Amino acid sequence: MYFYYAVSLLNNGQWEKAYDKLNYVRRIYPYSDVINYYADAVGELLRTGCDKNKLIPVKYRFSIPQKEIDKRVKEITGREIKNGENKIGKDKKLLSYLEWGLNSHEKEIEDLCAFFLMYSDYEGAVSLLKDKLLDPFCDNDLKRSIIYYLIMCGEQEKIPCVVNKIFITMKPQDLECGHAGIDNPYFSGYAIALPTVAFLGYSSLEKIGHTADAVYKKFVSFKTKIRTTREEICALIIYLCNFKGLSEEKTVCALLDVKEKTLKKLIERYKGENND
Secondary structure, eight states: OOHHHHHHHHHOHHHHHHHHHHHHHHHHHOOHHHHHHHHHHHHHHHHHOOGGGTOOOSSSSSSSOOHHHHHHHHHHTSOEEEEEOOOOOOOOHHHHHHHHHSSSSHHHHHHHHHHHHTSOOOTTHHHHHHHHHHOOOOHHHHHHHHHHHHHTOOOOOOOOETTTTEEEEEEOOGGGGSSSSSHHHHHHHHHHHHHHHHHOOOOOOOHHHHHHHHHHHHHHSSSSOOOOOHHHHHHHHHHHTOOOTTTTTHHHHHHTTTTTHHHHHHHHHTTTTTTT
């Protein structure tokens, strides 16, 4: 409420009063990126006497301006990649942008920052991402993405997570398909399937891994390589697991945005029809 009062003061040209109010709010929420951005921006304008019209009008939403969002995304995407790692080093500014992105409530930006951190040289990346899994206000889509990245990077320990204010855990399995190279759709399909099913409240999650390996062994035995995606393999894995409520092709396809025709063909291939 105080933030929006400060916004009104800014839009009304009462800069000093707005600055005092923003600093008051900052003492209450010292880690709020939005509060810190506006408090620092107004403070800089008051110190330098720059054109204040560059900042106003401020929109009545709890977010930094679009121009600043674009600047931060550009800074992240333009970073150097060395030896397969995103370079952060001791760059506190970049790290603050990544932490902001994880809390931006913008799906694409959140996913970008999670991916960047997971494949970065920052030692605290995994701990930072796992903390997001325990945040009850963090979006489930971001949590699924984080779990996917953790599994793809070889996580073997139990992964705790809060989903719809319910605490759950899931333990990635050491699968044969996980040793066939990162780019194979069988392990990545498993990495999508595990959190997808777990978030729906199902138990007996170990059969997802057993099914993923069974699909992998069957399909790699064919003379003709099967062209498929991780989402399609994920749909096949979940369908074959035969969880109650997830045993119909239509339901599984809707869950993963996969075409029913494609899933039917994969089921036929797996069950031995039209194999070479």
